[in-house]
Amino acid sequence: MPLLEVKNLSKAFGGVRAVDGVDFSLEQGELRSIIGPNGAGKSTLFKLLLGSIKPDKGKIWFRDRDVTRAEPHTRAHMGIGVKFQHLGVYGDLTVRHNMQLPLQHSLSGEAMDAEIARLLERLNLAGTEERRVAELAHGQRQWLAIGMALAMRPVLLLLDEPTAGMGPEETRETGSLVHSVHEEGVTIVVVEHDMAFVRQLGAPVTVLHYGRVFAEGSLAAIEDNEDVRNIYLGASRTMAVRSRRH
Amino acid sequence: MSVIQRPLALLVGPQEMGRTWYFWVGFVIVIGVGAAAPQYLGRFDLLNLANFLTSIFLALSLCLIWGFCGILSLGQAAFLGLGGYAYGVAGINFIESHGNTWAALGIGLAVPVALAAVLGFVMFYARLKGVYVAILMLVVTLLFETFLNQTAGQGWFIGDAHLGGNNGLGRFSGVIKRPPSFIFSEGGIKFLGKSYAFFYLTFGLAVLCYLGLRIMVNSKLGFVMVAIREDPERTEALGYDVRLIQLIVFCVSALLASMSGILYVSWGRFITPDVFGVYNNILPVIWVAVAGRKSLTATVIGTLVLVWMSQRLTETDYAFVVLGGILVGAMLLLPEGVITGIVDRSAGLRARLAARLRARA
Amino acid sequence: METISFIVGLLYQYADTIALLALSAIGLIIIFGMMGVINMAHGEMMMIGAYITSFSYYAGIPTALAVIFGGIGAGVAGMVLERLVIRRFYGQLLSSLVATWGLSLILSQGALLVFGQLIQSVPTPFGSFTVADLSYSYYRVFIFLVALVMIAGLWGLFRFTRFGVRARATMENPRMARALGVDTTRVYALTFGLGTMLGGFAGGLLALTSTIGPFYGMTYTPQAFITVVVGGGAEVVTGLLASVLSLGAIKTIFMNQTNILLGHVAMLVLAFVIIRLMPSGISDWVERRQVRVRER
Ligand SMILES: Nc1ncnc2c1ncn2[C@@H]1O[C@H](COP(=O)(O)OP(=O)(O)O)[C@@H](O)[C@H]1O
Ligand SMILES: [Mg+2]
Numbered sequence: 001m002p003l004l005e006v007k008n009l010s011k012a013f014g015g016v017r018a019v020d021g022v023d024f025s026l027e028q029g030e031l032r033s034i035i036g037p038n039g040a041g042k043s044t045l046f047k048l049l050l051g052s053i054k055p056d057k058g059k060i061w062f063r064d065r066d067v068t069r070a071e072p073h074t075r076a077h078m079g080i081g082v083k084f085q086h087l088g089v090y091g092d093l094t095v096r097h098n099m100q101l102p103l104q105h106s107l108s109g110e111a112m113d114a115e116i117a118r119l120l121e122r123l124n125l126a127g128t129e130e131r132r133v134a135e136l137a138h139g140q141r142q143w144l145a146i147g148m149a150l151a152m153r154p155v156l157l158l159l160d161e162p163t164a165g166m167g168p169e170e171t172r173e174t175g176s177l178v179h180s181v182h183e184e185g186v187t188i189v190v191v192e193h194d195m196a197f198v199r200q201l202g203a204p205v206t207v208l209h210y211g212r213v214f215a216e217g218s219l220a221a222i223e224d225n226e227d228v229r230n231i232y233l234g235a236s237r238t239m240a241v242r243s244r245r246h
Numbered sequence: 247m248s249v250i251q252r253p254l255a256l257l258v259g260p261q262e263m264g265r266t267w268y269f270w271v272g273f274v275i276v277i278g279v280g281a282a283a284p285q286y287l288g289r290f291d292l293l294n295l296a297n298f299l300t301s302i303f304l305a306l307s308l309c310l311i312w313g314f315c316g317i318l319s320l321g322q323a324a325f326l327g328l329g330g331y332a333y334g335v336a337g338i339n340f341i342e343s344h345g346n347t348w349a350a351l352g353i354g355l356a357v358p359v360a361l362a363a364v365l366g367f368v369m370f371y372a373r374l375k376g377v378y379v380a381i382l383m384l385v386v387t388l389l390f391e392t393f394l395n396q397t398a399g400q401g402w403f404i405g406d407a408h409l410g411g412n413n414g415l416g417r418f419s420g421v422i423k424r425p426p427s428f429i430f431s432e433g434g435i436k437f438l439g440k441s442y443a444f445f446y447l448t449f450g451l452a453v454l455c456y457l458g459l460r461i462m463v464n465s466k467l468g469f470v471m472v473a474i475r476e477d478p479e480r481t482e483a484l485g486y487d488v489r490l491i492q493l494i495v496f497c498v499s500a501l502l503a504s505m506s507g508i509l510y511v512s513w514g515r516f517i518t519p520d521v522f523g524v525y526n527n528i529l530p531v532i533w534v535a536v537a538g539r540k541s542l543t544a545t546v547i548g549t550l551v552l553v554w555m556s557q558r559l560t561e562t563d564y565a566f567v568v569l570g571g572i573l574v575g576a577m578l579l580l581p582e583g584v585i586t587g588i589v590d591r592s593a594g595l596r597a598r599l600a601a602r603l604r605a606r607a
Numbered sequence: 608m609e610t611i612s613f614i615v616g617l618l619y620q621y622a623d624t625i626a627l628l629a630l631s632a633i634g635l636i637i638i639f640g641m642m643g644v645i646n647m648a649h650g651e652m653m654m655i656g657a658y659i660t661s662f663s664y665y666a667g668i669p670t671a672l673a674v675i676f677g678g679i680g681a682g683v684a685g686m687v688l689e690r691l692v693i694r695r696f697y698g699q700l701l702s703s704l705v706a707t708w709g710l711s712l713i714l715s716q717g718a719l720l721v722f723g724q725l726i727q728s729v730p731t732p733f734g735s736f737t738v739a740d741l742s743y744s745y746y747r748v749f750i751f752l753v754a755l756v757m758i759a760g761l762w763g764l765f766r767f768t769r770f771g772v773r774a775r776a777t778m779e780n781p782r783m784a785r786a787l788g789v790d791t792t793r794v795y796a797l798t799f800g801l802g803t804m805l806g807g808f809a810g811g812l813l814a815l816t817s818t819i820g821p822f823y824g825m826t827y828t829p830q831a832f833i834t835v836v837v838g839g840g841a842e843v844v845t846g847l848l849a850s851v852l853s854l855g856a857i858k859t860i861f862m863n864q865t866n867i868l869l870g871h872v873a874m875l876v877l878a879f880v881i882i883r884l885m886p887s888g889i890s891d892w893v894e895r896r897q898v899r900v901r902e903r
Contacts, residue, residue: 014779060425072482079482088480090473097260101473104466152485227392318701320647320708368879377645377700378882385875388829393867414811524825528708535705563720570712577706578695 001064003028003187004049004156009058011044012212017101020211021058025231026189031182033198033219034191036208040117043085043193045208046158050082051075063155077105081154083145085161085191090118090136095125098133098144099138102151107136123147124125146174150181157181157188163197173202206232257457261314261465261472263589265545280449284442292445299448300509300554301533305549306455306542307502308530313539314463315495316475318376320460321383322503323526324390325358329504330511331394331519334415334425337511339405341426351428353502354508362500373489378430384527391522414518415511427512437512448509452546455502459542470514471495525566529556532569536576538583548585613738615720619743619861625855625861626751630813631827633682633757633847634806640843641778641798644693647708649806649831650824651715652681656663662801664729668842673729676809681807681890686800693799694792718821732815748810756774757805762844774798794800830854830871831876839885853877 006024010017019041026032034042047053049060051072060068067075076082088099101117107115120126123143133141146162159178163171175197182188192198193207198219205222207215209231215222222228257266259530264273284292304326311317333354365386369379372590398411406423416424427444428437437444462468470491474483478488511517520526537548552569559565580587635649656677663673688710689898696703733745759884765771776784777794784793810824817823836848837854862870 047479050483053484071487072479072487073487076483076485083478084483086477088477088483090476092476093469093472094260099468100466101469101481105485106467148484310703316701320704323734344651365879366881372882374882377639377643377704378836380704381647382836382878385829385832389868389871389875392871396868471891508626528712531708534832536786566716567720569715570709570716573709574692574713577702577709578692581699581702 001061001165002026003063005061006049007059008058009045009048009060011041011048011053017085017211019048019055022212024050024206026187027246028187029182029185030187031178031201031203032189033187033201033203033205034208035193035195035198035205035222036214040148040208041211042208043160044211046082046084046160046189046191048092049075049158079153079155079160081149081152081156082158083142083149083160083162085164086138087141087145089141089144089148092132092152094132095103095120095136095144096129098148099151102148119147119151123177133184138165139167142166142174143177146177154186157186158191159188160191163192163194168196170198172200217234255459256461256464259460259468261463261468262460263541263586277453281446283449284445289440290484292442294442295489295584296445297510297513298550299445299452299607300506300513301529301549301553302452302506302546303455303502303509304506304526304530305533305537305545306459307499307506308534309542309545310459310463311495311499312466312501312534313545314475315471315492315539316376316478317492317496318380318531319383319499320495321385321527321533322388322499322530323388323522324383325362325500325503326507326510326526327387327390327517327519328358328361328507328523329354330411330507330517331415332504333508334511334517335404335407335409336424337425338407338415341429342406342423346426347428347430351508352487355509357505358500358504358507358552359497360418362497363493366496370489370492370496387522387527389523394519396521412519414520416516423578424509424515424519427515444513451505455505456542456546457596463542467494529569532573534583536572536584538586538589540582541586541589544583544589548583610829612741613882615738615743616741617859619747620863621855621859622751623747624859625851626747626754627813627827628830628851628855628858629754629758629847630750630809630832631806632831632838632851633754633761634802636716636835636838636847637761637805638799638802638844640846641774641802642795644695644696644703644707645700645706645832645835646693646799646802648688648711648714649803650822650828651711651718652685652806653810653813653827654715654718654819654821655684656681656810657819658722658726659807660811660814661726661729661819665727665827670732671730674808674815677811677814681810682800682804684807685803688797688803689796689799694730694796697795715821715825722821728818729815744816746815750761750816753812758844758848761847765844770794770797782854800821830874833874837878837881853881886896 002025004024004026006022009019009022009024011019022041024045027098034045036042036143041117044053048055051067051070051074055068056070059066062075062078062080065078067078070202090101092133096116099119100112116129117126120128123146125140125143125147126142132229134143136172138159142162142165145182146159149157149159161179163174165175171194176192178188178201190198190201192201202219204218205216206213207222207228214231215225215228217225264270272588287295304322307325308319308322311319333350336350336353337347340349365383369382374382394409394414397409398413399462402409402411407413407425408423428447430436430596437447463471470486470583473484473486474488474491482488490499505520507517508519533549534545536552538544552572556565556569559568576584634652635646638646638649643667656674658677659680660673660677663676664670668676690794692706693703694709696706733743733744733749735744737743765775773794775786776787777791779801781791781847783792808884813827814823834847834850834854838850854874854877858870859872861873
């Protein structure tokens, strides 16, 4: 059985079918990129996987359990770690207090401090413990958000646009971080807009379009796929038509 | 850390203003001045002050759920009123006849918490929108008012206690029994409403609740509460059952509000359905919003100032217009609250001043 | 004979309850559906409508026109408040709740200061009719019809007018609507004005059946709140209809068999049951059903 299996997953908001009959599966230890135009349903898919949104239809299995109706906190403890697209770090609190939130389930005292130091070191955030998060640069906040997901010691890590707002240098470092976490055996799915980053990851790609799986394959195959290139262009063309009609 | 150090560290944790030594010097002075009140206040003023102090629990109850957990309830008076009535009814039956104040207190606290548990379970486990929670609580409390207003008939006895319709419990003493003050048979301690003892009891409880809540908001649970306020979805992703935590905090808040009700009843020995009305619901919202909902300290100070001010104003007809104006004005100009706003701004000013001094040196 | 009078009585009561719920909630639910804001000063908008109706009536203006003035007056008051206060709280739902509650306090207490405890009430027009020995008021039936017309009108407004299209676009996705050139600020201001106008109009209509004072609106707002919670904001018209029909039914039955208080309690309990089953209100639930049916 794969680590994660999704069958016919669907979710509509009003008339918009954000996720529309998606089938998707991941083997233990895989690294996967998900791409797709804006509004393709990538973020909604992640929320369905964690359970912050419940699907209208379809099923989700994780580690051989049907988790379709399981609550998000249950899935988090089962090993699904998420960095959402919106950052969700707590700006008024210090970096240390942010890191404590995921860690205080199992650690306290010196063990906690050591773990925070270890994670921050890894995230390029060493020495920022006592800074208020609102004072950090955008890229640092992204790393903190990733770090909070990592602190849950996930089996499956979902990263929604982890390099948004980063410069090229920071983006590269994020890529190395993803690779090093992957090498530890964590299964990772990355949603990303930035094709340069997707190339750096070099992982197999799933393309979402209008809530459906449009194409799936190796990075090279997807990059050569004429239809995939068209939907990126086509999406902007339909937008233009629509706005003219109004 | 030792058993003593830990709570002390939590007391000055980052979730609440007042982390400097001069804050605590000021705190000790305020406690001293407060505790000495019977020395310099006349009987009437002292009585009045004790009554003011009962409002603090209601204000803190709203501060906790709204300011720290992000749940606005426009019907906190439901818990106050229910606590007051439950204590009053139980008191008439238990304290008068058996001298059992603990039972009456227990019932006065348990009934509102049970209501909070039921309502909270339905609302939070349905992941109801915040605005719905807010107005449903108001509807609930107004229905209690309507219900109790029509309990004047002879059928509305609970044991020896007559609910008394719009006259309330024990408003007209004589034939009908009034709710008693706290009387503890062990050692014969009485906290009659007009006594020094009652003032000290309320004062002591207010200080304890304030300090206890400071510890609570800086505990693990406190950080999770704030995380839920800022971003519930994210907090779930970090492995917390948001619904359960909201429910727990809602129950704690009901407990605090009911303390206001119980103290109020044992102070004045009566309670009427008016306690469930619009004013008792909007007043805490005004206190907390104007003072600064994200701070316990601001809430306590603001509540005392505003309660004192509205009492001054009730001699005029403008009291509520003025309070409404203060609320709207504060929301527009200092949305985080007046006291919090001033503290933040002066901290910013101090930092800038220090920076300039450093630059010059 | 007995059964006929019982059935007619029940139907009359049902129609009356529906009218009350729909009239008191319609303005509130429009504003909520569009902006997610619950206008806590809605009762005061009804109060303003009622006051203007009464003053106009005693200034010699025909009743119908007086009620319309009431609606217009409340609409203008609403637009002014929107401009001065409410606009500052868009996107902060709980703050807007608190701010509008403050306005409600100012308006009701201000009315108390200026006009006192009661103002002159307006006589109920039209007289009454008799079925099976029981007499009923024509005006109540009229109000019921007006409520239906208002709901239908609202449906038409959202469906067929340019304002309606813009409003729906704004409701569905404000950012997208802005990108497509809809002036959402204006849409919000107009919607708020429309909502308060309907509130004022309802206040004027209902004023002809009751005494009028500064807290006049507060007798209607709790029911209006329940109606909004049950209806939800996803589809204003279907939500309102489903909500008033179901709440009206339960209230009528309980009122008829017991008393008005239990009628209210039953409504509240039903509301809690419904939110347990369909947390975003009936309208959202209906909408999702529709999507599913369309898919088949
Ligand atoms: N909470 C929501 N309410 C209404 N519509 C939503 C919501 N979340 C997403 N959508 C809609 O669903 C579609 C997919 O959105 P999303 O999953 O965020 O896309 P992506 O992440 O691929 O850009 C979009 O059309 C978006 O407007
Ligand atoms: Mg996205």
